[in-house]
Amino acid sequence: MKILINPGKETWKKELARPVFKTKQINKIVKPILRKVKRNGDKALFKFAHEYDHVDLESLLVSAEEIKAAADSISNELKVAIFQAKENIELFHAAQASPELIEEVMPGVVCRRKSVAIQRVGLYIPGGTAPLFSTVLMLGIPAKLAGCNEVVLCTPPNSKGEIHPAILFTANLVGIQKIVKAGGAQAIAAMTFGTESVPQVDKIFGPGNQYVTAAKQMATKFGVAIDMPAGPSEVLVYADETAIPAFVASDLLSQAEHGIDSQVVLVTSTEKIAKKVLKEVEAQLEKLPRKEIAKKALENSRAVVMEDQTKALKLINYYAPEHLIISVENEDEVVDSIYNAGSVFIGNFTPESAGDYASGTNHTLPTYGYARNYSGVSLDSFLKKITYQKISKEGLKNLGPTVEIMAANELLEAHKNAVSIRLAYLSKEK
CATH class of the missing domain: 3.40.50.1980 (Nitrogenase molybdenum iron protein domain)
Known part of the structure; x- marks a missing residue:
């Protein structure tokens, strides 16, 4: 140093x-991978498994038998450690939940904000030089606490077509049922577009190498959100x-x-x-x-x-x-x-x-200086906030003139009329 x-x-x-990302060279490799997975689905994933993971897979999805075998093959000592970590992570992330906000901002005008789970999420778990089963806890636990309807996990297989048993054990422990043997940019592509075996998701989470990072950033161009740029x-x-x-x-x-x-x-x-x-x-x-x-x-x-x-x-x-x-x-x-x-x-x-x-706390965090404008993963990362408003007759009488004046000054007559027509209706009521 x-x-x-x-x-x-x-x-x-x-x-x-x-360390500098060779962005242009990486994108030249990643773009065709996304295009091939979008076009050919599972067929492309099998081909990339052969090319990059040096394995000919019989199935992309992990079977129940493989999950059971994984649980039998890891030590009780590791299981106890994973259970303890799970308990701490659950406690801290569950405490992040916020109640629904309801506020009457003026008589007859009630505004609400409620947290709603992102319905379909994809979790990417690196499995190369270090199989990060801890990341399964960090992403799977808040996804389940948030109430995400569908959670899919992608992680690369080894040359025998196997997933590290600690990853399988942990995924099963937190309740993730769909585990896909796919890594790299091709896994991100599968979750972005969907294939015969991999559901399309609304948001992708998880760390990875420069190719995974590039693929995640490309995914945002197809309407899929990501947790953060992470290097x-x-x-x-x-x-x-x-x-x-x-x-x-x-x-x-x-x-x-x-x-x-x-x-x-x-x-x-x-x-x-x-x-x-x-x-x-x-x-x-x-x-x-x-x-x-x-x-x-x-x-x-x-x-x-x-x-x-x-x-x-x-x-x-x-x-x-x-x-x-x-x-x-x-x-x-x-x-x-x-x-x-x-x-x-x-x-x-x-x-x-x-x-x-x-x-x-969560270990999925912004790198490369993105801590200036991004937070790490939390329960909120798996939620979206929806606002609601309900206005009574009296509320519209109170608020309506304000809206009419503002709309008129923005030269948006239809906006003004949406209020005016209601106020005129109310003025005729006895």
Whole structure:
């Protein structure tokens, strides 16, 4: 990791640049995939499974027998851990529900707002170098709590045509019945257009590689919503002399091991702290099974020394990290100064991996600076808000003249007349 000492604001864009997406090249690959799935349906999915997953599938859908076998093949220890995580995630997401809003804004004019579930949702679960069964909890639980009528899960099979048993066990645990053996851009295409086996959905959720991200963004052009633009994982740790270097190093590496295009950033008050942390990073790195992946990610990463806390906070908000860990003495003051972050982890004993798995918050978060304008996934992500209004006769008499004046001044006579004709009718009533 390169160390930067009090970098000027004019250098932040260059020095903290995320790994570049080769958008044009990726789109050239993804567009034909979407087109072929739209045209050929299941046939295209079977072909892409052969081409990309190196497997000839007999069926795209996971069978009940496969789900039962998966439950039998994972340890009780893992099952207990998944149950605990499920309980915490359910509690936190259920608490996010808001009651229906009813307000009489003036006599006879009643406005309401109600949350209604998005009817058909698709969940994408990566299953490549790391099978993310935890993401099944993070997406499946709020989908079920929201009351989504149809939930379909797509995840890539291995070369034997199998899905990782922990993914199957977790999906079954949260009540997802339709599980599709499809990954990559082709899975996003299937949920966008629908095929013989895969239902068309209204909104697609889930992280993925650059091809999945590109496919999701293309899906929006066909009337399908997505949770957020999401790229490679990232973390920023803000640490001072009260932080424990070994803890900070472990948090940086926990994100670096996600993939070679991940990025980790350390912001600290002195060069001495930065060097202590980087020494720990080197020591811990050597013991990691995914050492080579983490090494590549560290090449994209930076340690930034910012002696002035005000400037440090400006840099953090500029970067807008997916995960932000705050390990400083005046943590409350710092937390209150953060307005661009996906999820914040406070104190020496709050590792980012707790949020990834089991604390209860959602780990599907905006990356690549999108924390400036996107939230992470929550219960609300699976809901839409519908507003209602009901106006009584007296209410229209009270409100009508206001509407007539405004419509007339916008030169929309039919709008005005929709009120005037009713008021004239009411004026004739005894």
